[in-house]
Amino acid sequence: xxxxxxxxxxxxxxxxxxxxxxxxxxxxxxxxxxxxxxxxxxxxxxxxxxxxxxxxxxxxxxxxxxxxxxxxxxxxxxxxxxxxxxxxxxxxxxxxxxxxxxxxxxxxxxxxxxxxxxxxxxxxxxxxxxxxxxxxxxxxxxxxxxxxxxxxxxxxxxxxxxxxxxxxxxxxxxxxxxxxxxxxxxxxxxxxxxxxxxxxxxxxxxxxxxxxxxxxxxxxxxxxxxxxxxxxxxxxxxxxxxxxxxxxxxxxxxxxxxxxxxxxxxxxxxxxxxxxxxx
Amino acid sequence: xxxxxxxxxxxxxxxxxxxxxxxxxxxxxxxxxxxxxxxxxxxxxxxxxxxxxxxxxxxxxxxxxxxxxxxxxxxxxxxxxxxxxxxxxxxxxxxxxxxxxxxxxxxxxxxxxxxxxxxxxxxxxxxxxxxxxxxxxxxxxxxxxxxxxxxxxxxxxxxxxxxxxxxxxxxxxxxxxxxx
Amino acid sequence: xxxxxxxxxxxxxxxxxxxxxxxxxxxxxxxxxxxxxxxxxxxxxxxxxxxxxxxxxxxxxxxxxxxxxxxxxxxxxxxxxxxxxxxxxxxxxxxxxxxxxxxxxxxxxxxxxxxxxxxxxxxxxxxxxxxxxxxxxxxxxxxxxxxxxxxxxxxxxxxxxxxxxxxxxxxxxxxxxxxxxxxxxxxxxxxxxxxxxxxxxxxxxxxxxxxxxxxxxxxxxxxxxxxxxxxxxxxxxxxxxxxxxxxxxxxxxxxxxxxxxxxxxxxxxxxxxxxxxxxxxxxxxxxxx
Numbered sequence: 001x002x003x004x005x006x007x008x009x010x011x012x013x014x015x016x017x018x019x020x021x022x023x024x025x026x027x028x029x030x031x032x033x034x035x036x037x038x039x040x041x042x043x044x045x046x047x048x049x050x051x052x053x054x055x056x057x058x059x060x061x062x063x064x065x066x067x068x069x070x071x072x073x074x075x076x077x078x079x080x081x082x083x084x085x086x087x088x089x090x091x092x093x094x095x096x097x098x099x100x101x102x103x104x105x106x107x108x109x110x111x112x113x114x115x116x117x118x119x120x121x122x123x124x125x126x127x128x129x130x131x132x133x134x135x136x137x138x139x140x141x142x143x144x145x146x147x148x149x150x151x152x153x154x155x156x157x158x159x160x161x162x163x164x165x166x167x168x169x170x171x172x173x174x175x176x177x178x179x180x181x182x183x184x185x186x187x188x189x190x191x192x193x194x195x196x197x198x199x200x201x202x203x204x205x206x207x208x209x210x211x212x213x214x215x216x217x218x219x220x221x222x223x224x225x226x227x228x229x230x231x232x233x234x235x236x237x238x239x240x241x242x243x244x245x246x247x248x249x250x251x252x253x254x255x256x257x258x259x260x261x262x263x264x265x266x267x268x269x270x271x272x273x274x275x276x277x278x279x
Numbered sequence: 280x281x282x283x284x285x286x287x288x289x290x291x292x293x294x295x296x297x298x299x300x301x302x303x304x305x306x307x308x309x310x311x312x313x314x315x316x317x318x319x320x321x322x323x324x325x326x327x328x329x330x331x332x333x334x335x336x337x338x339x340x341x342x343x344x345x346x347x348x349x350x351x352x353x354x355x356x357x358x359x360x361x362x363x364x365x366x367x368x369x370x371x372x373x374x375x376x377x378x379x380x381x382x383x384x385x386x387x388x389x390x391x392x393x394x395x396x397x398x399x400x401x402x403x404x405x406x407x408x409x410x411x412x413x414x415x416x417x418x419x420x421x422x423x424x425x426x427x428x429x430x431x432x433x434x435x436x437x438x439x440x441x442x443x444x445x446x447x448x449x450x451x452x453x454x455x456x457x458x459x
Numbered sequence: 460x461x462x463x464x465x466x467x468x469x470x471x472x473x474x475x476x477x478x479x480x481x482x483x484x485x486x487x488x489x490x491x492x493x494x495x496x497x498x499x500x501x502x503x504x505x506x507x508x509x510x511x512x513x514x515x516x517x518x519x520x521x522x523x524x525x526x527x528x529x530x531x532x533x534x535x536x537x538x539x540x541x542x543x544x545x546x547x548x549x550x551x552x553x554x555x556x557x558x559x560x561x562x563x564x565x566x567x568x569x570x571x572x573x574x575x576x577x578x579x580x581x582x583x584x585x586x587x588x589x590x591x592x593x594x595x596x597x598x599x600x601x602x603x604x605x606x607x608x609x610x611x612x613x614x615x616x617x618x619x620x621x622x623x624x625x626x627x628x629x630x631x632x633x634x635x636x637x638x639x640x641x642x643x644x645x646x647x648x649x650x651x652x653x654x655x656x657x658x659x660x661x662x663x664x665x666x667x668x669x670x671x672x673x674x675x676x677x678x679x680x681x682x683x684x685x686x687x688x689x690x691x692x693x694x695x696x697x698x699x700x701x702x703x704x705x706x707x708x709x710x711x712x713x714x715x716x717x718x719x720x721x722x723x724x725x726x727x728x729x730x731x732x733x734x735x736x737x738x739x740x741x742x743x744x745x746x747x748x
Contacts, residue, residue: 015315017318017319025416028316028420033352035286039308042307042311054314055310055314059306065332067299086568086570086573089559093560152506152541152547154564155511156511156536157536157564158566159564272529274512275512275514276513297591299590
């Protein structure tokens with residue numbers, strides 16, 4: 001069957017579904033291994049505008065399936081709660097930049113949790129001191145513009161720097177929070193979830209502070225204030241006094257006020273225009 | 280890739296290196312005939328288009344699974360027809376009754392052409408009963424297993440086997456007759 | 460809105476050192492080359508232009524907008540494409556995914572239009588065929604081309620490119636020059652490079668920077684003309700020459716005011732002119748007119 005080939009006329013009829021069974025079968029058996037006839041089918045198909053359009057459309061579907069990334073579970077989750085698809089993509093990109101760092105922070109959290117589990121009162125104190133600071137530290141370490149200059153290709157775009165900071169914060173928290181919650185559950189008593197309140201307060205506070213000073217300096221300030229608070233309350237009453245009484249509402253107020261301040265001063269967020277403060 | 284027409288095997292090698300242009304070239308070359316051939320097994324154009332897309336995606340994911348056994352076209356056909364079968368899942372209404380095309384009467388011109396140019400198989404098929412034809416096409420010509428053919432044709436696997444056995448007997452008789 | 464990009468008395472200090480000082484430059488179209496040795500301040504100058512760094516002194520005015528004011532800075536960034544010296548890529552991303560991500564940052568919110576634009580710029584830098592490859596699998600030259608692709612998104616009015624051809628092989632470099640020449644029809648392009656051939660091929664105007672200050676700002680043609688009559692090729696190096704080096708044929712190229720013995724005068728290249736300029740800046744006493 002290699003010395004002869006299907007004639008154009010028959011190929012055309014076959015393309016138009018206009019050949020008898022026997023002819024079709026013979027054409028099909030021949031085509032499978034004949035480069036020349038395959039090419040001619042392609043050429044004839046391109047002449048048919050309907051078939052050509054169908055082929056082009058088919059290629060676009062294959063190309064998109066191959067080229068475009070499939071949204072991660074995180075992206076799909078974020079779009080479900082209302083974030084536009086392209087911003088969910090930005091969150092995913094933010095996480096991709098800071099992977100190893102986040103792992104490091106989580107390791108510290110694990111140690112703090114173990115201390116809390118096995119260290120009794122002292123351990124609990126250590127946990128209370130360290131754990132609420134970790135989410136804001138993770139955000140700050142990841143995105144402090146002085147520690148590591150904001151990636152310039154992000155900076156030199158019209159995208160709002162404040163919005164980008166918020167997305168990056170979400171990116172870090174989506175990793176840190178579930179793990180933190182899971183770990184906290186292992187601890188006995190209400191401390192296992194109450195510590196999330198000051199943690200949330202500190203993340204918000206650091207965001208607000210980042211409109212004046214660098215996020216890392218902000219975390220340093222918060223660490224100082226928190227250390228004093230925990231120490232003093234532990235000295236005067238019980239170890240976890242900083243989580244009871246009036247304190248939980250203090251943290252909630254802190255979240256609300258901080259976010260309001262951040263929204264107000266969003267244009268001044270550090271990293272929006274590096275080097276400006278040295279004027 | 281060489282500037283002359285690259286062979287299918289060369290395209291597959293480039294695709295293994297994630298060359299999107301080679302992928303496009305392979306698609307442009309084979310998608311048309313695969314689509315038409317599949318359309319003759321299934322009337323639903325959307326299912327056919329999906330099957331073709333599935334086939335090329337499978338090629339992109341595992342271009343190395345072609346191990347040089349025969350023509351790349353045959354290998355592609357095997358993937359495409361199987362994707363069609365899995366998408367059909369026994370939906371009888373979209374199966375193309377081969378009775379349509381098999382009822383078509385061959386003109387005198389076609390008869391001459393067939394005997395001279397296309398060889399025995401095509402002509403032998405026309406001498407078979409319609410049920411035998413569809414089974415022969417599915418199993419012998421399209422390369423499906425009896426199980427896959429059963430799904431494609433919407434009949435139990437046992438029926439496929441009996442019809443196939445009968446068809447082979449018929450075919451042998453027809454082909455032997457032709458050599459006299 | 461004006462058409463010019465202007466730096467007025469721009470300076471940038473790090474601690475006690477001035478990376479750039481007293482830069483006064485006005486650009487309006489075409490391709491402007493930025494030449495200078497390492498440490499000359501090219502990167503700092505480009506970063507100031509690209510609004511990725513605030514100047515310590517002076518004013519940056521791009522197409523009439525002041526980079527100091529946040530809202531105007533956003534307007535500038537809408538018309539800006541920047542190829543930084545240090546490239547940072549998200550881990551695990553493919554070439555396509557990376558350019559798509561930058562396109563989102565550049566406010567391409569519509570998926571279909573954005574993807575078409577991503578493919579367009581990838582094809583421009585000849586990365587279209589390997590758009591599905593992970594960035595970590597790309598060579599250094601390919602990564603630089605990828606970074607150039609993101610700068611080209613949206614055909615920005617101002618293109619700031621920090622060493623766009625570094626690490627790119629000669630074959631690809633010719634293609635990139637063609638891309639930049641084409642882009643120059645709609646954009647002002649400022650590019651820094653170590654290769655005088657890039658400047659000679661692409662730029663009508665060149666700025667030479669040395670220790671943070673502008674040493675030359677004018678046409679390539681005029682700079683080359685200044686070296687006219689001072690470049691010689693001979694069999695021996697001239698110890699009294701301003702600069703002297705061995706060339707491929709085994710002979711020596713000399714830059715000197717007086718002809719070394721046995722040497723014939725040749726047409727100066729931009730490289731000659733640049734070396735002469737640097738030598739004059741470094742050792743004014745060696746120049747005799």
